[in-house]
Amino acid sequence: MFSSLKRNQYIEKLKNNTYDLVVIGGGITGAGIALDAATRGLKVALIEMQDFAAGTSSRSTKLVHGGLRYLKQLEVKMVAEVGKERAIVYENGPHVTTPERMLLPIHQGGTFGKWTTSLGLLVYDYLANVKQAERRKMLDREETLRKEPLIKEDGLKGGGYYVEYRTDDARLTIEVLKAAVSYGAHALNYMKAEGFLYENNKVTGVQATDIISGDRFEIRSRITVNAAGPWVDQVRSLDTSLRKKQLRLTKGVHIVIDQTNFPLKQAIYFDTPDGRMIFAIPRDGKTYVGTTDTFYKEDPKSPRITKEDKAYLLNAIKFMFPKISVTEYHIESSWAGVRPLIFEDGKDPSDISRKDEIWEGESGLITIAGGKLTGYRKMAETVVDLVVSRLKATGVTAASCQTKNTPISGGKFGSPQKFLSYVEEKAKTASTFGLTEQEGYELARKYGTNVPIVLRYARDYEDHKLVGLSPLVYAQLMYAIEYEMTMSPTDFFIRRTGALYFNIEWVRKWKEPVILHMKKVFGWSEAKTYHYTLELERELAAVE
Incomplete structure (x- = not known):
């Protein structure tokens, strides 16, 4: 279990242990590092000042993709590496990663021509070692329109058809972190690093503050890794080391439209009027479109969507899908995320490399920045290899990387091919737990493969005689609290279910009973209940 109700016990562990490694940052990069280190037998702690995945790792385009456009920037090594990683991420967690056929329409005067698209996708298949069934196909004009009739017909020459992988980025992060915990890692959200401990000018741990209680204490470790994403530079500013490199933050925005207004049936990667490339992707009865790419200098904790952001994406829809008439009124929800990229003087946001970079300060603090969600496992392997090499001097040894073939939490199917049969089998048993198939x-x-635990909560629903919650909502909420370290309604509705972005009416329907049940479970005061209610209302207002 990874229970919010045992938070004080976990804090005592952080206070009373000396770790081989402390990771600062609970996004996908930090979670990946914790899992890699824990599976090698290291003693690991991870702290996150917000909820897990609350930053960039819940605000991406929600694709585990190889970055086709980086071929155009001649970043061949990165394309090869993350392209291969796509399949590994899928193999280890098919419940949070799904193959998605992607159509790249080719228009006269567009970013990609027919010959360059064919060659680019061929090279992409080769570099990424794409399996035979998922290799690219080139479509003529008529085939392209059959795949997606909404595409602009004027100047259409054909299309490239290839496979990417769609994911739930926040749930991917949570499942990776739960796997790390199952291997012995200690992890806590709402735990902020506010300083470092030193011996002989070397970092020997972290000064932490529990955001929930205000309690301050020390976490001791042999090695500390800064994987704080957009906050990497803020964490480095707490250290005595010189800051030789800096991040440049860029903001990306996505909008969600109901399919009754934008009935897209095929995922599309398409040109915008200014020559950028963005995605339009159907998901669960919605179509989401993004992303923008602009420099960002404000607080990375709460990036907001401007009218200009919305107008840019609506204009892109109008440009590529002229048969569709959508306005700001049709936007049901949206999200904005901040990407931490390595500063490159004179480059536009879209041209700055997405490659990751690792460096050490004079204090021994290891920092990782940049990178893509797709490459999280490989980034973690590189970081932990460095950690292990540094630990040798202290007499600590560790195994080699284990994560290439390690299923994440919920992913123990034996192979992705068994996933759907498993789902169908469990669906047939749902009636015995008080649920529909x-x-x-x-x-x-x-x-x-964690669903049997969730189903048991649904069966227990009647015993609690709850008012206002359905068995389905109750089961997910209790699992989120007792197995996924959920501390607030916002954690539940955004990062444990994704509902705030893709099923906003569900949030409106269930927010009050969820808050009341959490109040009962946690014993919140009226003031704290009001705080969490206001927090959720602010998030609802921000995405609408």
Whole structure:
């Protein structure tokens, strides 16, 4: 279990242990590092000042993709590496990663021509070692329109058809972190690093503050890794080392439109009027479009969407899908995320490399910045290899990297090919837990091999005689609290279910009973209940 109700016990562990490694940052990069280190047998702690995945790792385009456009920038090594990693991420967690056929329409005068697209996708298949069934196909004009009739017909020459992988980025992060915990890592959200401990000018741990209680204490470690994403530079500013490199933050925005207004049936990667490339992707009865790419200098904790951001994406839709008439009124929800990129003087946001970079300060603090969600496992392997090499001097030894073939939490199917049969089997048992078969199917797809635990909560629903919550909502909420370190309604509605972005009416329907039940479970005061209610209302207002 990874229970919010045992938070004080976990804090005592942080206070009373000396770790081989402390990781600052609970996004996908930090979670990946914790899992890699824990599976090698290291003693690991991870702290995150917000909720897990609350930063960039819940605000991406939600694709585990190889970065086709980086071929154009001649970043061949990065394309090869992350292209291969796509399949590994899928193999280890098919419940949170799904193959998605992507159509790249080719228009006269567009970013990609027919010959360059064909060659680029061929090279892409080769570099990424794409399996035979998923290799690219080139389509003529008529085939392209059959795949997606909404595409602009004027100047259309054909299309490239290839496979990417769609993911739930926040749930991917949570499942990686839960796997790390199952291997012995200690992890806590709402735990902020506010300084470092030193011996002989070397970092020997972290001064931490519990955001929930205000308690301050020390966490001791042999090695500390800064994987704080957009806050990397802020964490480095707490250290005595010189800051030789800096991040440049860029903001990306996505909007969500119901399919009754934008009935897209095929994922599209397309040109914008200014020559950029963005995605339009159908998901769960919605179509989401993004991303923008602009420099960002404000607080990375709460990036907001401007009217200009929305106008840019609506204009892009109008440009590529002229048969569709959508306005700001049709935007149901949206999200903005901040990307931490390595500063490159004179480059536009879209041209700055997405490659990751690792460096050490004079104090021994290891920092990782940049990179893509797709490459999280490989980034973690590189970081932990460095950690292990440094630990040798202290007499600590560790195994080699284990994560290439290590399923994440909920991913223990034996192979992705067994995933759907597992889901169907569990769906058929749902009625014995007080759920419909469709509800059982949805839960099994979301929680994978953890679904038996979720179903048991649904069965227990009647025993609690709850007012206002359905068995389906109760099961997910209790699992989120007792197995996923959920501390607030916002954690639940955004990062444990994704509902705030893709099923906002569900949030509006269930927010009050969820808050009341959490108040009962946690024993919140009226003031704290009001705080969490206001927090959720602010998030609802921000995405609408």
